[in-house]
Amino acid sequence: MENKIGLYKTVSKASDGILYKDRKSKFYAYTFPVTNEKNIKPIIENIRKKHPTANHVCYAWRMGVEKQRHRANDDGEPTNSAGAPIYGQIKSFGLTNVLIAVARIFGGTKLGVGGLISAYRTAAQLALESSSIIEKSVKVNYKLCFSYPLLSKVMRVIKQNPIEIIKQDMSLDCTIEISLKLKDAAQTENIFKGIHGVSISKLDD
CATH class of the missing domain: 3.30.70.240 (Alpha-Beta Plaits)
Incomplete structure (x- = not known):
């Protein structure tokens, strides 16, 4: 994560969020800069308030540079079908000090584990692509x-x-x-x- 001159990549600010649809299920994805685990819970609670009909608010985060730590949460989705693919995008973009949260509103058609993995991964990817990514010292x-x-x-x-x-x-x-x-x-x-x-x-x- 850290290169030879002591830089790392993160998002500059909280994103407005993007909407990704798959078979009538709606996935609202957001990115946030974070440096303290205490900030995670209030952010997730705010997303639940923003999307009161969401069945799940899944997320993943990574913090730290020299000593990294991370967590992925499926929030009731099948194990590793949501948090893990979200975290995979954080790793793919090479970011830290970042949280990605995805609120899912069920559309009536089950996606299956493979479909969920693909949907959460795509929503996280689109959220990062629409975010402002910066390099910090x-x-x-x-x-x-x-x-x-x-x-x-x-x-x-x-x-x-x-x-x-x-x-x-x-x-x-x-x-x-x-x-x-x-x-x-x-x-x-x-x-x-x-x-x-x-x-x-x-x-x-």
Whole structure:
């Protein structure tokens, strides 16, 4: 997923959704950028509200870059007939930090397992093809700890480099959490390690 210069692909924003029909069944497919599992449930609940007559709202997601995790949900459809083919499209497009959800309204004709796999896969594919896919840089977060007299020196380094301050605490000693692109991480670490009295530690994702 991550290439040599620390990039990954995802969708830029939530899609408006597309409609795919198969033998009178309607499949409404949506894509969403996601980075936290806590966001999944509210999104799915909103889709159920949007399509109150939907028999199933199936979905799949993948998150993370260096440490990836994913999940596929069939929501009552036959096992692996919905979530798995949706997830297959996420893999096929090489995306992460993305959720695809498909709401199905039954049209009166059973599609069979093979038909369901094909329909959910096609709906997910069409949703991704209509989405805005972008490349983003992998970010790395660090914590800097140092005494107050070093503040101006540390801030000078931050201003002279593409570094974003996430959080800072200047109560007794100084603690600053920073975020930067993976490709700049090694160089930035070395700069701060070269300042006597500054400790730098990588924060977990």
